[in-house]
Amino acid sequence: MGRANKVVLAYSGGVDTSVCIPYLKQEWGIQEVITLAADLGQGDELEPIRQKAIQSGASQSLVVDAKDSFVKDYAFPALQANTLYENRYPLSTALARPLIAKLLVEAAEQYGADAVAHGCTGKGNDQVRFDVSIAALNPNLKVLAPAREWGMSREETIAYGERFGIPAPVKKKSPYSIDRNLLGRSIEAGPLEDPWTEPLEEIYVMTKAIADTPDEPEYVEIGFEKGIPTSLKGEAIAPVQLLQQLNQLAGNHGVGRIDMLENRLVGIKSREIYEVPALWVLIQAHRDLESLTLTADVTHYKRGIEETFSQLIYNGLWYSPLKAALDAFIQQTQERVTGTVRVKLFKGNAAIVGRRSDKSLYTPDLATYGADDKFDHQAAEGFIYVWGLPTRIWSQQGRG
Template sequence: MSKVEVKKVVVAYSGGLDTSVIIPWLKENYGCEVIAFVADVGQGDEELVGIEEKAIASGASECYVADLKAEMVKDYIYPTLKTGAYYEGKYLLGTSMARPIIAKAQVEVARKVGADALAHGCTGKGNDQVRFEGAFAALAPDLHVIAPWREWDLVSREECLDYLAERNIPCAASLTKIYSRDANAWHISTEGGVLESTWNAPNEDCWVWTVDAEQAPNEAEYVTLNVEKGEVVAIDGKAVTPYEALLDLNEKGAKHGVGRIDIVENRLVGMKSRGCYETPGGTIMMEALRSVEQLVLDKASFEFREELGIKAAQLVYDGRWFTPLCESVMAASESLAQDVNGEVVIKLYKGQAVATQKRSDNSLYSEEFATFGEDEVYDQSHAGGFIRLYSLASRIRAMNAAKK
């Protein structure tokens, strides 16, 4: 297959083995200038220290590092939270939500330096190739996209290490890596190793942020969250930004073993994969928002928000963030969230985050109406007429059957 002529390419660079190989491979196979782009989405300082020097040593002419943490939480995570999105009922979309902002920032760097191509290190088996390239298509359809894993003949970690060694390019990676991990401010995922067999229980090496619930403190911790328009705005009475809220709740939740899931999910490309995901702060946030919704959303609105959550999860997971449908779903959930204001107390204990107290000025719950005791606001005889009309279709159907 003949290669498209490329003069300058911006590659999404992590500093790991794959992207360290991609930089010299692009130079050799496309004869182009390579610029590295690093997205700081909260993966941790240990992955970012010295990363610019590492990129230059691999052959990049420049390396741009963008701090996207606060923007990711405010403009990508918080809007998704309002939809109530869980992918396949469990996954809080940690990797999925980080990809659109990374791709967007990568395109911005490409425009800034006058690049005519974009590159990523996603494999041909995963979801991320679709997420990146779907975003590229929406934001920069004129730029060529290079996916080395779909082109080169390197098939193993050993071959990648040999490739770098032959070119005297330093790399801290080794053959001893067991798990594949992806981290950002929202979550950390672990795949591979013992998890490749679904009959293997995850061991403690599969978990990074959170303690085992059995080893968590024996005393519960209570945290109070204030919610305005579907967003956590204060914790224990202290006003916080979205990013500050996440950092605080991550620490609190991880200490109590909150936010662990072990899931076999359906990838977009057709295969199933297994992963252990840790989302401590997000789990607490989701519990708080859904608890306030229980108070303020009427039955029909709540059911519609549930539908929005299912659709949003599919769109975000499938890399369709920059689409009219995703924009519409987010706008609908934003509208419903206007009355989602309140205060919630969450109990953190042995892996669980449970709302124990909740209140809202917009609450539709009325103790006067709901009481099992004597009341003066509800005439129970009115329910008879309601039930007769509500079940009218069933009554007519039965009468028709009796005539046959």
Template structure:
């Protein structure tokens, strides 16, 4: 048997690699996706080989992640429960997609992941793989094995000589990529308490952020962020630069008690500096370019789009249909948005577009007003007719 394992080099996937070999007498291919996470991947390959992987693939997928997953979510304004910018959920279908591709190339019988039974990721991996190739088995060793605690995993690792890096000083479960960071567990389980300062991984405490606001100009072409302060950059470099700037000002923090996919509430901290700023800018651009009916329909659709990403339905027909609608609007999303960053806040302070529908001569109440007020009175009469009673 041959298995492709989504491998991070942490405790769960390191133990899973050995456990899969032992349980299924299998050849295990360790796959690690570099999608701009904060963690160093320098030792991942060596650690996987020492743990018994027959082959190790560490692949840079940041550009693919941004282009095929983060950008559609940005353009759709995907926020789960109107707060969470779904950074981790966007990465799971990419990892699953690449595992399926490797399985096909290597003739593997199954893919495996290190997600737990009470988390969202086990569903996301399973649904994504099933959508792409229902013939592949999806193995979940952390759910299936006899190891019932972190201590039992550590004992298993010691017994089999598996090298793992465990930091007892960090009680959190942390997942990162270039689009955002998620932090869970530990003291955060007490939702009556503010998160400890040490829980935040990327952003400056807004109270300690610079006392002077910083203004940046974001340039869009066809709905894609292409420039910062007039300097043309790749999408990836825009994200990296805005991440640095916005994080310095404490922008992009979210503390949410969310409705987890498997049915209960959970608390999560999320940091997404660039995603927060870029989404605010793209929304503002849409507000001056789209007509009222399209704009309101798209705003209503955004919540459903985020749900599909969060629920693991990225490869669903509905999500693709939503993308079809959103993509038809993007050619006109060209322009510049000025954003001011100050102590955790992100405020739009200027906007322009060659496709703007804003007409100052219609909007003004000063001299130069070209609106036909008499026509407005007639419009109000007609608009009110459905509310009249006999």
């Protein structure tokens, strides 16, 4: 099936993406497969992955360190929008997909490929995120998805790979499907497919069980500038290091576990477990700082924008006109979101216990009930009369 001559394949080093290499060449007649592995802070040793791609038949094996861009260009804009899909999932895995798609398109253009490929199946969200993002960035590129079409079971996939020199996984395969990057881990499948089954402690890596967490709370001060976290415990820190340190700090106190039934874009409900210690804390802290620095109408209106923004990311529309338009709104709201938030980490909780800002709209002499109160209480009566007038007229009319 000659669909293209040269293909850039998103590559993780796992069974499916490794088998994609000989499959594309043998079954679809692709002459050259170039693999691209993105380092997004998943902690894998990428040199063995690079070598495995060559051994599996790739003509070139690219490894791109994209951690800095991942945080600054994707995670932080999402943080400014307080993105929580279905009010719970902070999109740690979804945010990686538009970046990987961008890297694929750039590599295809650099190496003269006429197609890109990925190893997504037909049941998940990632296929949509890749396909739509690639179409937005370069609509002339073909997108190939062998695993969506080959119809092989996992055992058949492994056997197919062995025919072309790809070794089967040596260790006993975990029943779980796991994706990890700097922002967190997603865990699904295996025993978790029963929504009644409590997750075993063995699935968690970034967060401690409550029983194992310290018996004393830990306080963390997070500094923000225009909605972007720039300091931790009073020290300026680079974006990637901030995420790494806060993951460790919050995870040590058991913060950032999510267990939810999630509505996938393709219409399937999926039971998902997430570990997102740093991202969870940052969203709570950022939202709290906004409550100090944004006016009420902006805060309330932004909540609806945030929900739409979250859905756009989840549904693969990062590079869409609506997303670009909402970006402009969100960036405008962040001009005054500068200050420091104090977070108390203890026994699985991240409680906001303090906030301060030079841009604060909180006015102590208006808010106080003490002797320093400057609020004109007499003004309230006339305000209430005007405010309640429509309700009063409605009630009188109803009584005849």
